[in-house]
Amino acid sequence: MTAARMSRWLVMAWLLLAAALVHAAPKAWLDRNRIALGETVTLNIATTETAAPEFGPLEGDFAPHGHTSERRFELVNGQATMRSLYSVALRPAQAGRVTIPPIRVGNTVTAPLVLEVTPAAQAIPARAGDDVFIESGPDDLDPYVQQAVGWVVRLYSAIPLVSGHLDQAAPAGASMQRIGDDAQYTRELGGRRYTVVERRYLLVPERSGELAVPGAVFEGRGVGGMFDSLFGDRGGELRARAAPRVLSVQPVPAGAPQPWLxxxxxxxxxxxxxxxxxxxxxxxxxxxxxxxxxxxxxxxxxxxxxxxxxxxxxxxxxxxxxxxxxxxxxxxxxxxxxxxxxxxxxxxxxxxxxxxxxxxxxxxxxxxxxxxxxxxxxxxxxxxxxxxxxxxxxxxxxxAPGQATTDRQRIWVAIALAFAGLWLLTLVWAVHRRGQRAGSGVAPAAGSDTATKSTAVATPAKPGLAQLRRAIDAGGPEEIVAILQAMADPPIERVDALQSRLDDEAQREALDALQRARWGGGDVSAARQAVRAAFAKGPRWAASQTPAKPPLPPLYPER
Incomplete structure (x- = not known):
């Protein structure tokens, strides 16, 4: 093997290791950074490690419960990567500034997080006591034109939900955009424990005057009782509607600075x-x-x-x-x-x-x-x-040139030498292994366990229809697109290429609607329904792709 080829192998090995280290670093975050005493907050940890997080350090100052985990497929540089997401609900024991300690995941640890815990809320919602009810409202009842108004919708449920759909319609004369993921926690009201789903929106009024915001609507099904199941489970149907709100939008004041902020x-x-x-x-x-x-x-x-x-x-x-x-x-x-x-x-x-x-x-x-x-x-x-x-x-x-550059060069030279040594050891082992196989004259059959295990390691598992349905029901637009890209054979890197690979007009139109919703120009709920209907039986791939005809004739005739 030539020196140039060896250098290329070393560079490739270093890049692969660097990418592996980047992907292996776990990421931890909270669904909310500020809660009231008595509520729960969800700690999320995303990692590519096979080991599960060790939540033992949380048991002293928190009451962890409700552990969940799921796996997601992501398409990175044409490769389908399996990423695990672990979630746990935490209930702080006291108010104040609370620090969530680092959590060990395999050979790595997460960064510490800070949570603000305020005293318990004194106000009780008027509908407290119902099985299901909705609270919604703005952070400002008298906003200015083009002011960013935070709009929060909270769905309270005292019984477990099997399915449901929560929708907040946009008012006329304003734009309303959903922000972030839903936060889920528990809260006790009137002696009953409610599961709360909190959804956040950004409301921007476009003109002054009264702005009527319709109330949020929920339709779903809950876990019914024994008699409900005997009579068709009619008791499991749940509906709730928030009261509409009216905002008084103020015009831009005279003499306000520009740009208006x-x-x-x-x-x-x-x-x-x-x-x-x-x-x-x-x-x-x-x-x-x-x-x-x-x-x-x-x-x-x-x-x-x-x-x-x-x-x-x-x-x-x-x-x-x-x-x-x-x-x-x-x-x-x-x-x-x-x-x-x-x-x-x-x-x-x-x-x-x-x-x-x-x-x-x-x-x-x-x-x-x-x-x-x-x-x-x-x-x-x-x-x-x-x-x-x-x-x-x-x-x-x-x-700049100087001592700092010299030190950095020395570090990189040492790293390169270390990887060169590891690569040489791997090469010697591979040559020795090949010599043993050649001497024995026996090669693993195509259907043997050895060949199967090698293929399983080299080729990541593709997501199936079940993962796609879960992403459509609970994931975001970017996760749905990533799974569709990973389901293709071979995986697809660009969304436009995904469009051309689909052999169903309804699926292409649903993907267009999903892309518009993904980038803020469409309705996420309507796009999700379109994708759910179009991909109910999975994506339909085109058998072959006809190359596009070039806009100009070839310079030389084909032979």
Missing amino acids: PLHDLRLRYTTTPTQPQAGRAATLAVELVADGALAAQLPELELPAIDGVQVFAEPPQSDERFVDGRPQVTLTRRFSLVPSQAGPVRLPGLRLPWWDIAGGAVRTATLPALDWQVRPGSAAAAATAGQGASDPPVAGSA
């Missing part, structure tokens, strides 16, 4: 600032924006003012959206690479972002202080890097 609060801060910038070297500056009452798509782009003598390269912003106290909140973080072109004093003007205070009814301005640096002279190589121009932006946080 109505919020409850807006804060800016530096999370990372350069200490001693050097000419030709990239220094990192990070800005954090926290907005109470908006999502990331509603905020203006976070940019820095122009800096004399400094090139600025902005990374894509990172956002963390959540619902707190019934309304949306977002934390936006953006990193910038600053490359001074020469030594000397440099000043970053203070960042200013005007917004409208909803509660105070006045203009506010979020500001960041100006920053001053004394740029140190850089080496000739660093100065050449600074003169490359905007066409060759440096990587944020990367080290």
Whole structure:
């Protein structure tokens, strides 16, 4: 084997191992970051590990119960990956700021999480005592035009539900978009324990005046009693409807700042600032924006003012959206690479972002202080890097030539040598194994257990119709699309290719509706029903694909 081929194998082995390590890292999150004492919160852990999470550390400060697990198929770079999702309901023992400790999953651990537990709610819903009832309402009864209003629908059920459909119709004169996944927890009201399904929406009024929001509707079936089963299980049918609400939408105030940004609060801060910038070297500056009452798509782009003598390269912003106290909140973080072109004093003007205070009814301005640096002279190589121009932006946080680069090179050389040794050991073992098989003259048959086990390891199991139906009933649009892509043979990477592979017009139309709902331009409930009806017997694949006719004749005639 040549040295070039060996290098390619080493690089490939390193990339595969890096990808495996990334996928093996478990992710933990809570369905809510703020609950009332007496309620439960769901801890979710997603992992590709075969081992289950160890929930033992939770038993001291929480009362874990209701363990569930499921497996999902994901299509990553054309490969179907099995990901396990574990969920457990937690009931905190006391109010306050509670820390959920790291949970071990196989050879890895999750990051700790923080939960805010408020005192128990005193108000009891008017319909408490019924088997099933609905609460719904906004976080603001008098919003402004284009204000992001948090709308929360809560379905209370005192009996187990077998099936059901919860729907919230959008009002005329406003847009209503479902946000996130449903949260499920338990709450005791009037001596009865209710299972609560909480669904969140983003309501944006488009004009001033009265806005009538229809009440949410639930239709489903519950677990009936003995006499219900004898008489056709008529007692299992359940219906509930929330009362409609009317909002008074205010117009945009005169003299309000543009762009119009109505919020409850807006804060800016530096999370990372350069200490001693050097000419030709990239220094990192990070800005954090926290907005109470908006999502990331509603905020203006976070940019820095122009800096004399400094090139600025902005990374894509990172956002963390959540619902707190019934309304949306977002934390936006953006990193910038600053490359001074020469030594000397440099000043970053203070960042200013005007917004409208909803509660105070006045203009506010979020500001960041100006920053001053004394740029140190850089080496000739660093100065050449600074003169490359905007066409060759440096990587944020990367080290310039110097001791940091030398240390990084040494680390990578050591890693490469380690993997080279492992690869050589594997190669020697494979050659020895092949020699043993050649000497014995016996090869495993195609139907032998050995061949079957090898195939099972090399080829991941494809999702079946049962997994597709579960995803249609309880999963999101992206999960339904991923399972359909993984069900194809071979798996399909692009959605447009999936469209062309389907041999049923109804299935293609249902997939179109699902894509519109996935990206916010359609009704999720209607799309889910269309997909359920079209794919009731599974996807129908085209027997063969006819290549598209080229728009121009060939340059040379075919022989």
